[in-house]
Amino acid sequence: MADELTRYGAESVKIGHAGVQATGDLRFGYRAMLWSRLASRATLQLAHGFGKDQTELQALIDSIDWQQHLRPEGTLKVRFFGLNDDIRNTQFGAQWVKDQIGDQFRSQHGVRPSVSNTPDLVVVVNLHKGNASIGIELNQHSLHQRGYRDLDTHAPMRENLAAAVLIRAGWLDMLASDAATVALLDPLCGAGTFLIEGALMALDIAPGLLREQTIAERWLGHDSTLWNGLYVEAEQRRSAGFTNAERFEFWGNDSNAAAVMAARADWRSIDLPAARWTQCDLKAMPAPTLATTGLVISSPPFTTDSNVVALRPIYDALGQWMASLPETYRGALFAENEAPIALTNLFYSKEYRFLNSETESKLYTFDKLLQKERPTAWIAEDLANRLGKNLRKLKGFIKQGHTDAYRVYDMDIPEYAIAVDRYADWLHVQEYAPPKTIDEKAAEQRLQQALLTLPESLGVDPKKIVLKQRRQQKGKNQYQKQGRAEQSLVVTEHGARFKVNLTDYLDTGLFLDHRPMRYWLQQHAKGKKVLNLFCYTGTASIHAAMGGANRVDSVDMSATYLEWAKDNFELNGLQHDPYRRYRFIQANVLDWLYDCDEYYDLIFLDPPTFSNSKRMQDTFDVQRDHIALINDAMRVLSPDGTLIFSNNFRKFKLDAQVDNQYAVQDYRKQSLPLDFERDPKIHGCWLIRHK
Secondary structure (H helix, E strand, O other), rough: OOHHHHHHOOOEEEEEOOEEEEEHHHHHHHHHHHHHHOOOOOOEEEEEEOOOHHHHHHHHHOOOOHOOOOOOOOOOEEEEEOOOOOOHHHHHHHHHHEEEEEEEHHHOOOOEEEEOOOOEEEEEEEEEEEEEEEEOOOOOOOOOOOOOOOOOOOOOHHHHHHHHHHHHOOOOHHHHHOOOOOOOOOOOOOHHHHHHHHHHHHHOOHHHHHOOOOOOOOOOOOOOOHHHHHHHHHHHHHHHOOOOOHEEEEEEEEEOOOHHHHHHHHHHHHOOOOOOOOOOOOOOOOOOOOEEEEEEEEOOOOOOOOOHHHHHHHHEEEEEEHHHHOOOEEEEEOOOOOHHHHHEEEEEEEEEEEEEEEEEEEEEEEEEOOOOOOOOOOOOHHHHHHHHHHHHHHHHHOOEEEEEEEEEEEEEOOOEEEEEEEEEEEEEEEEOOOOOOHHHHHHHHHHHHHHHHHHHOOOOOHEEEEEEEOOOOOOHHHHHOOOOOOEEEEEEOOOEEEEEEEEOOOOOOOOHHHHHHHHHHHHHOOOEEEEEEEEOOOHHHHHHHOOOOOOOEEOOOOOOOOOHHHHHHHOOOOOOOOOOOOEEEEOOOHHHHOOOOOOEEEEEEEEEEEHHHHHHHOEEHHHHHHHHHHHHHOOOOOEEEEEEEOOOOOOOOOOOOHHHEEEEEOOOOOOOOOOEEEEEEEEEEEEEEOO
């Protein structure tokens, strides 16, 4: 933007914390408003000085003769940014500034301006580090709004951002070259913003010509003669630009017919010369008319979680199509990260950072559209072989049909540090965070190679792979949401049906490694009174209920997971409970157990490794506190009952005091399912009874 303002005649420019400050006369200001492709607002600064409190800010406001800018009976709006020692709320700040300006008018004219949402004048106040600047907005509407797009139309990129991306991609340099013909192509054009903004640059059309009203004409300092002269000059330049239209070729394509239709309508709404529009998949795209040179620019679909498996066909086809263009063509792709760009197999030259709304994104430019030599094995052969070996081992287990939710891989090969669980026809992939000694880029490349291998090796749709990064969870973080995709499905296990959610939390709602112990409960619960502590989503409770338990109490602190447990009961036809055999109790488990005065025949106790609690020194640590927890549970266990105690702390050691006090059966081997036998430390499990 600083370069742009210099071209428009700025005497000096300075890049600030929230934009670019430029010094110049009114002609420069008008020209910038009419022609700027990058700015969103234009503010004329009236005063700058101290503003650490209301006294200093009032002095700055009073230093301005507001009658030079606004009629006494005019309308006013104040936009206020920042805080100081006295003003701690921007809404209050805006009202306070309006009152100070109004007082100046009232003292001299007996009247004060009124407030309006469509005002004659917009005053902007910015506070920053004890300083204040006061100005007025010269633009009537946001300058990114060109006028060719309905404000209700959704476009993933603002017009001024698209213009900035085009400039960074070298489009202006290409236009200034001596090439006889120049092409701009967007093979995934969506709303067509790149093409329209590129055409405005090529044809020398000022964005201000497209808006119904650019300048704040009711500002008293407005020079209509100067503005009209610059406007006519811009119209003349547009006419001259159209005489050169045959030099340019514009081509937009998208697989979405509605997107192409909308882009074509926006193009025609501002009377741009003919462009080529097609609607087809990338693999079916024809070659462009061969201009002397050209720029391929696009913002292909991308995801925020590096899960690019589903995008492989798009980027693969895009890379092959771009590589088929003449050597004089250049490329530019806009995405959130490098992972999907790598799938084009093209060498990118540079990358530039951008902020798209609040999302950090990057522009990758390609000076030469050359593809890397494709590796002989696009998939990871060693990983594919291991997956095949694991599936063969699980063949009998899978064929029995007891469950469609199981683990197929768990970092069997250290280079591919992921755990892969299958849930029906979906894959849930968890990446182990690499150690600091491992190069992040190398780890990311191996991850992407693994993600490309899984669909072919396991026979799943790439779109049905969910990726998460596994991080250490502490305390309440175990219950924090990870995303908003809300991908839920139903899986089966020994006749039970469970709802799992692959996206919202680190865990899915079903601990696969505890499958044998849930089935053990189903086999031993008939006629029993069962207690499930730290019940999570109630899957163990379901098995107890299906096994014929007379009573099942499920206790957990999380209301979210108790509701999930109720959903699971409903899935299994257990929601109708006239005798209140199934109770869901929201409570701190440790406190509830300490106060419990009932007895249970079977207790399933699978505590977290660590959590916050009002008891036990304010936190719960399973290694430190398991003796007290087991004693509390044994207190409510009937004389002939069984306590199933389990936990996932890999370094856990059962205290000898428990062995001495109770009859303890080490059940770790029996509790380990076939799909987890490669990881015997996934959990520990003991059956504990009274002696």
